[in-house]
Amino acid sequence: MSAVEAQAKPAPEPERLIEVRGLLSQFGERTIHEDLDLDVERGEVLGVVGGSGTGKTVLLNTIIGLKEPEGGTVKVLGHDRADLSKEQEADFERRTGILFQQGALFSSLSVIDNVASPLVEHTRLSKDVIRELAEMKIAMVGLKPEAHHLKPAELSGGMRKRVGLARALALDPELLFLDEPTAGLDPIGAAAFDDLIRQLSDDLGLTVFMITHDLDSLYAITDKVAVLADKHVVAKAPVQELEKSDHPWIREYFLGPRGRAGKKAA
Numbered sequence: 001m002s003a004v005e006a007q008a009k010p011a012p013e014p015e016r017l018i019e020v021r022g023l024l025s026q027f028g029e030r031t032i033h034e035d036l037d038l039d040v041e042r043g044e045v046l047g048v049v050g051g052s053g054t055g056k057t058v059l060l061n062t063i064i065g066l067k068e069p070e071g072g073t074v075k076v077l078g079h080d081r082a083d084l085s086k087e088q089e090a091d092f093e094r095r096t097g098i099l100f101q102q103g104a105l106f107s108s109l110s111v112i113d114n115v116a117s118p119l120v121e122h123t124r125l126s127k128d129v130i131r132e133l134a135e136m137k138i139a140m141v142g143l144k145p146e147a148h149h150l151k152p153a154e155l156s157g158g159m160r161k162r163v164g165l166a167r168a169l170a171l172d173p174e175l176l177f178l179d180e181p182t183a184g185l186d187p188i189g190a191a192a193f194d195d196l197i198r199q200l201s202d203d204l205g206l207t208v209f210m211i212t213h214d215l216d217s218l219y220a221i222t223d224k225v226a227v228l229a230d231k232h233v234v235a236k237a238p239v240q241e242l243e244k245s246d247h248p249w250i251r252e253y254f255l256g257p258r259g260r261a262g263k264k265a266a
């Protein structure tokens, strides 16, 4: 290959979309993460579990850049977060969708305007095209056109989650972050939401980082599960493998009374 050809060839896309090494996260004197390593591979649906307060949301916030780490490195889409240029940060935002725990919808905007907002912010598409794309995403998450003009306060919890998901998908991301997507949904609504996420990740080849307490979700949709305990990731494996773990928290989680219920439901 000539030097010119080598120059013209774009850099290969990383297969590891997230790479966290030796992460240290602190709030004042309190250490939340210490020596935490985690990889998320392209195409993987990763569940992230751990007891309350183990720092799952802090980890998510660190990966997406809402929190600066106190130590260690966080690479996203092949780049070290600490050295991201403005363009690389914008590129990460465009290629990433996030569904926050409470949906984080704009309360004064209608459903369609909420879903359209990332397209307005990150593209120069015409109003008509943006509207069309937003309508497509709303249909994709199983909402009817009648919902387009409703405000978030007029929606059920399940509908709000779907709108949040449609907005997270607005820019056709390759990486989707979900913070407890089924929290607050009844079991039937939660199962339908699980199916939707799995279907979308299969159809669109999405890589998913999903924080959850919901065992049914882990069995239904994840390829692997990362377990946060003792300030770091103590295991990352398919659920069936985790069931055999000796770690006390993992044993309790998968094999305790709620664990068995989750397994039976699968």
Ligand SMILES: Nc1ncnc2c1ncn2[C@@H]1O[C@H](COP(=O)(O)OP(=O)(O)OP(=O)(O)O)[C@@H](O)[C@H]1O
Pocket: 027, 032, 050, 051, 052, 053, 054, 055, 056, 057, 058, 059
């Ligand atoms: N901005 C902040 N300032 C100080 N402490 C914080 C801040 N954000 C989070 N924490 C602390 O960090 C710890 C981890 O919080 P985090 O929300 O990540 O837990 P979690 O594992 O997501 O918990 P849960 O499952 O209950 O949602 C908690 O003890 C929390 O009080």
